[in-house]
Every structure is written in structure tokens, then in C-alpha cells.
Amino acid sequence: MHSIEDRLRATADRIASAMDSLLPPAQGPEQRLLEAMRYAALGGGKRLRPFLMLEAGRLFDADENALVRAGCAVEFIHTYSLIHDDLPCMDDDDLRRGQPTVHKQFDETTAVLAGDALQTLAFEVLADTATHSDPQMRCLLIAGLAKASGPHGMVAGQMIDMERGTEAGDTAGVARMNRLKTGALISWSIDAGALLGCAQDDARHALARYANDLGVVYQMVDDLIDVAGDAGEAGKAVAKDARAGKVNLVTLLGVETARQRVRLLAAQAQNHLAIFGPRAKVLSEAVDFTLERRY
Amino acid sequence: MHSIEDRLRATADRIASAMDSLLPPAQGPEQRLLEAMRYAALGGGKRLRPFLMLEAGRLFDADENALVRAGCAVEFIHTYSLIHDDLPCMDDDDLRRGQPTVHKQFDETTAVLAGDALQTLAFEVLADTATHSDPQMRCLLIAGLAKASGPHGMVAGQMIDMERGTEAGDTAGVARMNRLKTGALISWSIDAGALLGCAQDDARHALARYANDLGVVYQMVDDLIDVAGDAGEAGKAVAKDARAGKVNLVTLLGVETARQRVRLLAAQAQNHLAIFGPRAKVLSEAVDFTLERRY
Numbered sequence: 001m002h003s004i005e006d007r008l009r010a011t012a013d014r015i016a017s018a019m020d021s022l023l024p025p026a027q028g029p030e031q032r033l034l035e036a037m038r039y040a041a042l043g044g045g046k047r048l049r050p051f052l053m054l055e056a057g058r059l060f061d062a063d064e065n066a067l068v069r070a071g072c073a074v075e076f077i078h079t080y081s082l083i084h085d086d087l088p089c090m091d092d093d094d095l096r097r098g099q100p101t102v103h104k105q106f107d108e109t110t111a112v113l114a115g116d117a118l119q120t121l122a123f124e125v126l127a128d129t130a131t132h133s134d135p136q137m138r139c140l141l142i143a144g145l146a147k148a149s150g151p152h153g154m155v156a157g158q159m160i161d162m163e164r165g166t167e168a169g170d171t172a173g174v175a176r177m178n179r180l181k182t183g184a185l186i187s188w189s190i191d192a193g194a195l196l197g198c199a200q201d202d203a204r205h206a207l208a209r210y211a212n213d214l215g216v217v218y219q220m221v222d223d224l225i226d227v228a229g230d231a232g233e234a235g236k237a238v239a240k241d242a243r244a245g246k247v248n249l250v251t252l253l254g255v256e257t258a259r260q261r262v263r264l265l266a267a268q269a270q271n272h273l274a275i276f277g278p279r280a281k282v283l284s285e286a287v288d289f290t291l292e293r294r295y
Numbered sequence: 296m297h298s299i300e301d302r303l304r305a306t307a308d309r310i311a312s313a314m315d316s317l318l319p320p321a322q323g324p325e326q327r328l329l330e331a332m333r334y335a336a337l338g339g340g341k342r343l344r345p346f347l348m349l350e351a352g353r354l355f356d357a358d359e360n361a362l363v364r365a366g367c368a369v370e371f372i373h374t375y376s377l378i379h380d381d382l383p384c385m386d387d388d389d390l391r392r393g394q395p396t397v398h399k400q401f402d403e404t405t406a407v408l409a410g411d412a413l414q415t416l417a418f419e420v421l422a423d424t425a426t427h428s429d430p431q432m433r434c435l436l437i438a439g440l441a442k443a444s445g446p447h448g449m450v451a452g453q454m455i456d457m458e459r460g461t462e463a464g465d466t467a468g469v470a471r472m473n474r475l476k477t478g479a480l481i482s483w484s485i486d487a488g489a490l491l492g493c494a495q496d497d498a499r500h501a502l503a504r505y506a507n508d509l510g511v512v513y514q515m516v517d518d519l520i521d522v523a524g525d526a527g528e529a530g531k532a533v534a535k536d537a538r539a540g541k542v543n544l545v546t547l548l549g550v551e552t553a554r555q556r557v558r559l560l561a562a563q564a565q566n567h568l569a570i571f572g573p574r575a576k577v578l579s580e581a582v583d584f585t586l587e588r589r590y
Contacts, residue, residue: 024446029468030475033454034446084411089403108384109457112407113450116379119411120445123418127438135430142437143422150415151319151329155408159328162404173324180325 004285011054012047019072022125036106036114037121041079044097048290049074049189052214055282056190056207060197067196069131070141073122074189077149080118081158083111090162093237119149132196141192148188157181169247175216178249182222183215190214206272210283213269218290220262223250225293266291299580306349307342314367317420331401331409332416336374339392343585344369344484347509350577351485351502355492362491364426365436368417369484372444375413376453378406385457388532414444427491436487443483452476464542470511473544477517478510485509501567505578508564513585515557518545520588561586 002010019041026034050071057067086093086101087108094104103111125131126142147153157180164177190211194204227250229238241248250258266287273280297305314336321329345366352362381388381396382403389399398406420426421437442448452475459472485506489499522545524533536543545553561582568575 028451029455029458029472030446030451032458033451037446080411084407087407089407110454112379112382112384113454113457116375116410116414117446117450119414120441120450123437124441124445127434127441129434135434139422139424139430139433139437142418142434146415146419146422150419151325151332151412155412155415156323156325156328159325159405159408162408163324163327177324 004282004289007282008046008048008051008289011051012045014068015047015050015071015075016042018068019075022069022072022076022121032106032110033113033117036102036110037118039105040083040102040114041076041118043099045075045079046293047071047075048218048286049078049185052186052211052283052286053189053193055286056193057197058193059276059279059283060194060199060203062193062197063132065130066132067193069125069128070192070196071189073125073131073141073145074185074192076118076122076125077145077154078185080115080122081149081154083115083118085158087111090158091240095237137195140195144188144192144195148184153180153184154182157184164246169252171249171252174247174249174252178216178219179212182219183212186215186218187211203275206275210269210272213265213272214287214290217262217265217269217287220249220258220265221290221293223248224255224258224262227251228255262291299577299584302577303341303343303346303584306346307340309363310342310345310366310370311337313363314370317364317367317371317416327401327405328408328412331397331405332413334400335378335397335409336371336413338394340370340374341588342366342370343513343581344373344480347481347506347578347581348484348488350581351488352492353488354571354574354578355489355494355498357488357492358427360425361427362488364420364423365487365491366484368420368426368436368440369480369487371413371417371420372440372449373480375410375417376444376449378410378413380453382406385453386535390532432490435490439483439487439490443479448475448479449477452479459541464547466544466547469542469544469547473511473514474507477514478507481510481513482506498570501570505564505567508560508567509582509585512557512560512564512582515544515553515560516585516588518543519550519553519557522546523550557586 023038023041024034026038053071053074054067082096083102085091086096087103093101095101102114122145123142126138126145132138149155157177160177161181187208190207191204194207199207223241226238226241226248241251253261269287270284273284318333318336319329321333348366348369349362377391378397380386381391382398388396390396397409417440418437421433421440427433444450452472455472456476482503485502486499489502518536521533521536521543536546548556564582565579568579
């Protein structure tokens with residue numbers, strides 16, 4: 001039996017190798033753009049979203065090639081969002097996964113364009129017949145990813161995150177921001193796995209509840225790392241919200257209450273998997289992994 | 296008989312009204328993002344790409360609703376590219392269509408995010424069943440738009456434009472840059488009209504040649520406006536290439552030779568329409584309009 005860490009690493013390698021094939025080779029007068037796309041997309045990362053998609057799809061014996069390609073698409077979107085989030089006009093971060101951010105390694109111009117092109121590539125991959133033979137399925141994936149990542153999802157969450165000032169803030173507002181900024185893409189990843197496996201409605205709904213709780217756990221652990229983590233271990237700047245005078249769920253609730261809350265939510269996420277029995281063991285372990293991560 | 300200007304204006308109004316319905320209402324904590332998207336997308340513009348798509352589609356009696364929605368998608372992509380091109384780290388422009396650019400009217404953060412979200416919205420619109428009942432058609436549109444606008448198209452052209460320094464430059468390299476930066480999206484617009492009209496291969500190929508020549512005419516006229524135009528009349532900064540020490544086809548060929556060349560190309564574009572007979576009158580007039588525009 002492989003540990004969850006082994007499985008995550010194996011999936012991360014597989015996704016990185018598939019992303020490598022899907023990214024254009026870095027050549028021609030536009031080489032700098034393509035190098036920056038590759039630098040950002042292939043420079044490590046847990047590949048948690050593709051992992052969740054693959055494991056959700058495997059519950060229903062979905063086609064592995066389709067899962068890997070759709071997993072690459074969500075990782076291209078995630079990568080583009082990190083490049084743009086790190087820009088000087090956003091979070092102004094110099095470090096990502098322990099490496100210089102794209103605008104530091106290249107420049108701002110290249111960072112904006114590499115993010116733009118990675119977004120386009122995600123949709124190009126999903127629209128390709130190689131992803132799935134049924135165009136109806138491909139359209140469902142594209143529509144879902146667009147909804148999760150665009151003005152109704154991730155980008156809206158990022159706007160709210162950038163806008164919120166030092167005012168007290170309320171838990172409901174912060175929770176909605178998190179749901180848009182990180183929850184929507186995590187939820188879509190899991191739903192895409194179920195879709196590709198042609199899952200029944202009750203199974204999709206159980207997974208949607210699991211995904212929702214897991215998304216909150218993920219964000220609260222992120223906030224705990226920001227509040228109480230170590231930059232060296234995290235591979236990125238910490239205490240960013242505090243320095244920006246921003247509240248998050250951890251500063252609103254206090255570290256101890258937040259730790260309690262996150263453990264409760266993790267247990268609740270795992271309970272939603274009950275209908276799948278032992279088949280959902282890996283998705284259940286993914287919750288523990290998310291809860292215990294330090295970076 | 297309506298003049299080409301009247302037809303352009305009527306189409307522009309129709310596209311703007313459809314874009315208005317497709318854009319999310321500006322409300323909620325993410326209001327600033329949605330306001331910036333609306334400001335950029337609804338703030339005027341000739342809507343030349345949707346116009347060409349509609350007129351190409353009408354040659355084959357394509358469904359008008361499908362043409363309008365796909366026209367909105369290309370205009371969302373075009374708008375996102377203008378917002379990002381105007382950023383301080385790109386062309387650093389304060390003025391667009393005679394109005395403050397998005398980062399001037401709002402700020403850089405909002406401009407990056409509004410561009411990102413408009414790109415996503417374009418693919419969301421195309422993936423929607425309301426655009427076309429056949430998912431195969433929707434996937435073809437999405438794949439084509441992604442190819443024309445992403446790392447194989449528009450964004451690559453923009454990267455080359457940003458990278459090129461003050462070295463002499465050669466005509467072939469500048470021509471390729473133009474084909475990627477502006478030609479690809481114009482060509483896709485026209486091809487999408489033909490696709491939606493289920494045009495035969497020979498008709499599609501004739502339109503592709505027309506589109507290619509028209510794209511060069513469009514870019515050369517742009518360069519002529521930059522070299523010899525007036526900022527007030529153009530509604531944007533002029534002499535930008537000269538100030539940046541960059542070459543373009545007009546500076547490479549000289550104004551008079553460029554004017555001759557562009558007239559020849561315009562005639563050639565019109566000749567490609569011969570197989571359509573008088574039905575293609577508007578597409579032919581669109582060439583004259585492109586040739587004679589001053590802004």
C-alpha cells in the first residue's frame with residue numbers, strides 16, 4: 001500500500017510530464033514567453049487539483065487519459081493565477097515554491113503575457129478531441145472551468161482579496177471570498193473527475209459537499225501557515241495578511257479556535273465520502289494531508 | 296442601400312448590447328472588477344472583428360444569434376488584450392478610444408484582473424448551449440479562438456512586439472509578428488463566420504486568403520496612423536514605435552512605398568471575394584473602410 005505522499009508524488013510527476021508535452025517548445029522569436037510559461041508550469045507544485053480530479057474520477061473508473069489532460073488544464077489555470085497574483089501590483093511576491101517568481105526571473109511584461117497564454121492553453125487543451133471523444137463532455141468541462149475561474153469564481157475572489165482593507169471584516173464575507181478564490185477551482189477539479197466518470201447525481205452531490213469542506217480546510221490551513229508558519233518551510237512569504245493589515249478566518253477566529261474548526265471540517269469532509277465505502281480511502285487521506293501540510 | 300459606416304455602426308450597437316447582457320451586472324464585493332470589465336468592453340470601439348464575422352457568416356446564411364454571440368466572444372478577447380497591452384509594463388498608454396485606459400481609470404490590479412476575467416468570459420460564452428446547439432461546433436469555435444489568441448497566436452505576437460529592440464529588424468520578422476499579433480484574431484473572426492455557416496472548403500479557403508490580406512492592410516494602416524497620424528483624431532497616442540525606436544512595416548518600407556503596397560494588398564483581398572459575386576459587396580467595402588480609416 002502506497003502512502004498518500006507517494007501517490008501525490010506519482011501523480012505530480014505524471015501531470016508535470018503531460019504538461020511538458022502540452023506546452024509549446026521554447027523556440028522562435030517568442031521564446032521568452034514560452035520559457036516563462038514552462039518555468040512557471042513545470043517548476044514544481046503539489047498538483048493537488050489534478051490529484052483530486054484523478055482520485056475522484058477513479059471512483060467511477062473514468063478514462064485516465066481524459067483525467068490527466070483535464071488535470072493539466074486546471075493546473076495551467078492555477079499556474080496562471082499564481083503568476084498574476086505574484087505581480088508587483090498584486091501581492092508583490094519575490095518567492096514561489098522557493099524559487100524567484102516569474103516577474104523576478106523574467107520581467108513584469110513576460111509575467112503578464114505568460115499568465116494570459118497559460119489561461120488560453122487550458123481551454124485549448126479541453127477543447128481538443130484528444131481530451132474526450134464526446135464534444136458535449138468537452139463543452140461541459142470548458143463551461144465548468146470557465147465558471148470556476150472567471151468573473152463568477154477565482155478572479156472575483158482575487159479582486160475581493162485585493163480590495164479588502166484593514167476594516168474588521170466579517171466571517172461570512174471572508175468565507176465567500178475564500179470560496180471564490182480557492183474553493184471554486186478545487187470544487188471544479190473534483191466535479192470534473194465525477195463528470196468524466198459519468199457519476200450519478202447522488203455521488204456528484206456527495207463529492208460536491210466533500211469538495212466544499214475540503215476547500216475551506218485548504219484555505220484555513222493556508223491562513224494558519226500565513227499566521228504561524230515559517231517562510232523557509234513554506235517556500236513563500238508568510239505573515240502577509242498581518243503585514244497588509246488584512247483579516248482572514250484565522251485572525252478572525254483566533255489560532256486555537258481555527259485549529260479546532262478546521263479539524264471538525266476535515267472530519268465532516270471525510271463523512272461525505274461514506275457512500276463510496278473503502279474505494280474513497282485516498283480522497284479521505286487527502287483531507288488528512290491537507291490538514292497536516294506545512295507548506 | 297446603407298453605407299458601410301451605417302452597417303458598421305448598426306453591428307457595433309448590436310454587439311455592444313449583446314456584450315452588455317453577457318457581462319455580469321456590476322454588484323457585490325467584486326463590483327470593482329465587474330465595473331472595469333464593463334468600462335473596457337462597453338466603452339466604444341469599431342467592433343471590426345464581430346462585423347467581419349457577421350458579414351462572413353451572412354454569405355452562408357449562418358444563424359444570426361450564433362454569429363452575435365461568437366462575435367461577442369472575439370470582442371471580449373480583443374478587449375482583454377487592449378487592457379493588458381495598455382499596462383505600464385507593456386505599452387504604458389493613458390488613452391484608449393479617447394478615454395482613460397483601465398489602469399488609469401481604476402488601477403493596475405483591477406486592470407490585470409479585468410483582462411483575465413474577460414478572457415475567461417469569452418470561452419464561457421462559446422461553451423454555452425445558447426451559442427450553438429451542436430457541441431462539436433462549439434468545440435471547434437473554442438479551439439480556433441484559443442489557437443488564434445494564445446501562445447500560438449496573439450500573445451506570442453505581443454511578446455515579440457515587446458521584446459524587439461531598436462535593431463534594424465527585417466520585413467519577414469515584422470510581418471510574422473503582425474500576423475500573430477493582429478492577423479490571427481481577424482482571420483479567426485472571418486473563419487468562425489464561415490464555420491457557423493457550414494461553408495464549403497473552397498469558400499473557406501478564399502475567405503482565409505481575404506482575411507490574411509485584410510489583416511496586413513489593417514496593421515499597415517495602423518502603422519501609417521502611428522507614423523503620420525494625429526493623436527486627437529486617432530483617440531490614442533501616435534508615433535509610439537518611433538519614440539520606442541522600433542521598426543514597423545511603414546518605417547521599413549517608407550511611407551510612400553507602404554501606401555502603395557497597402558493599396559495593392561487591398562485590391563488583392565477584394566479579388567479573393569470574386570467567387571462570392573455581389574453577395575460579398577459588404578466584405579469588399581470593409582477593405583476600403585480599413586484602408587481609409589484614420590483612427
